[in-house]
Amino acid sequence: MMDAALEKLFDIFESRGKSLYIVGGAVRDMLLGEHPKDYDLTTDATPQEMEGWFDEVITLGKSYGTIGVLMEGRVYEITTFRRETLYTDGRHPDGVAFTDDPREDVSRRDFTVNGLLMDRRGVIFDYVGGLRDIKDGVVRCIGSPEERFDEDRLRKWRGIRLAAEKGLEVDDALRKAIEENPTTEGVSVERIAQELNRILMSPKVAWGGYLLVRTGLLAELFNRSVPAFVSRCEDYLIDSFEIMVGQPAALELRLAALVLNMLPEERKTFLRAMHYSSRLTDQVLKLCDYVLVDCTDVVKFKGCLAELGRQEAIRLLEFRKSIAEWNRDAACAKKVEANIQAWQRIEAAGEPLLLSELAVSGREVAALGYSGPEIAAALNRLLEYVYLHPEENQRDRLLARLEREDHGKTDLA
Secondary structure (H helix, E strand, O other), rough: OHHHHHHHHHHHHOOOOOOOEEEEEEHHHHHHOOOOOOOOEEEEOOHHHHOOOHHHHEEOOHHOOEEEEEEEEEEEEEOOEOOOOOHHHHHHOOOOOEEEOOHHHHHOOOOOHHHHHEOOOOOEEOOOOOHHHHOEEEEEEEHHHHHHHHOOOHHHHHHHHHHHOOOOEEEEHHHHHHHHOOOOOOOOOOHHHHHHHHOOOOEEEEEEEEHHHHHHHHHHHHOOOOHHHHHHHHHHHHHHHHHHHOHHHHHHHHHHHHHHHOOHHHHHHHHOOOOOOOHHHHHHHHHHHHHOOOOOOOHHHHHHHHHHHHHHHHHHHHHHHHHHHHHOHHHHHHHHHHHHHHHHHHHOOOOOOOOOHOOOHHHHOOOOOOOHHHHHHHHHHHHHHHHHHHHHOOEEEEEHHHHHHOOOOOOOO
């Protein structure tokens, strides 16, 4: 059922004698039984005409024929029918040529399943074979894959992302075109990162990863920043995606699985080259650094949990568990279960993990004659002692313990 704002848009265009169609992903998703997240529309009206019909419009895409219309708190992008033009930079058309023929418009789009039009009555107009490909579950380029990819090289990633998100097969010609020329030269890493993230979070992440590896797209991406990793560990990449299948859909977990086989400096280089946020980068690096932590070393285990924070500690346990499940290693699975039980016990008992959770403060330590770096060193020794003996986290006991040592020279543990 069409929402009220869409109905109003169709009314406005019909009253002015202009065509309006829902196009692209929204039509595809409805045919796949999904509710569209947003709606793109296409029309024979020009941007200049549309600007005068609405009170609130967004004109950032006007030079490419697109107007954003704000209605009932939602933006609807409406693009004038366009015909083919050259894309000499592999990203943007050199110019925009409008047409009044919807067939010309859909013929320059990327994939057949994205080239379907729907009118307000739900009638589908298929000029590119999209209905057949939706029925067959296939991602296929409209026309020549080589030409579509020359127009926008990011379409190579989009095709695989679409297959992973919707559980579709990939047309042989499309796959062959990527394998023979996986380059994405001229496409920014930010745009690729958006597609990669969606593949990592997709329902068919292992399928998406398989396609990225076999077509050479992932190697082409890694070669931008960590080429030595590709030559050393390419055979392990499909394994990384299979590990993701057993993980919750959390981006930091899936990125950690992707970069786990990299050297520490390679991980950092790749994540920064992809312009991931400092927070996300830090989360991923810590998950990889601490993946082998073991609860039998109580001090190291609790120190790791303290550095990660409680929420990320849960992520670490999930990460380790997904690796154990993929390996089908009974001994490793037993260690993972022991780690989980240890964490649950620590949480249930409220055992201290942070300096702020100690029963004494830096001011109280200073009152005993400690100064400067000695204060932090004493607190850290006390924390390690409490890691081993959580019942000792009492103010009087900890201060008495400090009084017995010669300004931090005695081993408290």
